[in-house]
Amino acid sequence: MGITEKSIKLRNKLLAERTIKNLKSRKFDAYYCENKEEALKMAISLIPKEDSISWGGSMTMEDIGLISYIKENGYNVIDRDSAKSPQERMEMMRKGLLADTFLLSANAIAEEGILVTMDGVGNRVAAICFGPKSVIVVASINKICSNIDSAIDRLKNVASPMNVQRIASGMDAPFGTPCSVTGLCGDCKADNCICSHLVQTRMCKPQGRIKVILVNEDLGF
Numbered sequence: 651m652g653i654t655e656k657s658i659k660l661r662n663k664l665l666a667e668r669t670i671k672n673l674k675s676r677k678f679d680a681y682y683c684e685n686k687e688e689a690l691k692m693a694i695s696l697i698p699k700e701d702s703i704s705w706g707g708s709m710t711m712e713d714i715g716l717i718s719y720i721k722e723n724g725y726n727v728i729d730r731d732s733a734k735s736p737q738e739r740m741e742m743m744r745k746g747l748l749a750d751t752f753l754l755s756a757n758a759i760a761e762e763g764i765l766v767t768m769d770g771v772g773n774r775v776a777a778i779c780f781g782p783k784s785v786i787v788v789a790s791i792n793k794i795c796s797n798i799d800s801a802i803d804r805l806k807n808v809a810s811p812m813n814v815q816r817i818a819s820g821m822d823a824p825f826g827t828p829c830s831v832t833g834l835c836g837d838c839k840a841d842n843c844i845c846s847h848l849v850q851t852r853m854c855k856p857q858g859r860i861k862v863i864l865v866n867e868d869l870g871f
């Protein structure tokens with residue numbers, strides 16, 4: 651590992667330790683992992699084998715291999731991507747809100763220990779607020795922001811525009827949001843807007859229901 655990479659890792663570890671302390675003060679469970687392999691093991695250890703499991707769209711969960719792991723190892727999954735129609739997909743998303751365990755990534759965490767989440771449809775933020783017995787959030791340390799304002803700025807001007815590029819790459823027609831053209835948020839009301847709900851989770855109730863895994867490696871958006 652070169653000196654630059656080592657310095658980034660050491661600084662990120664300090665930031666993660668500080669954020670974990672703050673998350674725990676707000677009754678979240680929180681864990682540090684050095685890399686995605688550790689994060690995968692940690693996430694698996696937090697999921698009882700008998701649990702039903704669902705998840706919100708998450709590049710980070712794909713990156714650490716968790717979604718493919720649970721699909722390939724006999725877990726009871728509610729997988730909206732297996733739906734045969736838009737109606738069935740929506741029904742599965744509704745059922746996912748009563749899964750035992752719900753998996754998602756965080757696109758922004760304020761260092762003071764607050765999860766800040768932007769959502770288009772709303773199933774991810776719904777699951778964070780209420781429903782699944784256990785919620786596992788995986789985030790790389792570059793998602794930690796110095797305060798709530800910078801977390802919201804990250805969501806609007808980094809995470810959502812990147813996510814829009816991902817979605818738009820599979821479409822023939824223009825996506826139609828300002829960020830798809832400029833790379834920055836234009837605070838739109840476009841049909842394809844992916845920013846409907848902005849939720850701050852400043853306490854975890856009941857204690858330990860939300861488990862946050864911070865990974866010292868760049869993952870997702």
Ligand code: SF4
Nearest residue numbers: 810829835836838845
């Ligand atoms: S332009 Fe619209 S879709 Fe893009 S980040 Fe802003 S609110 Fe979200």
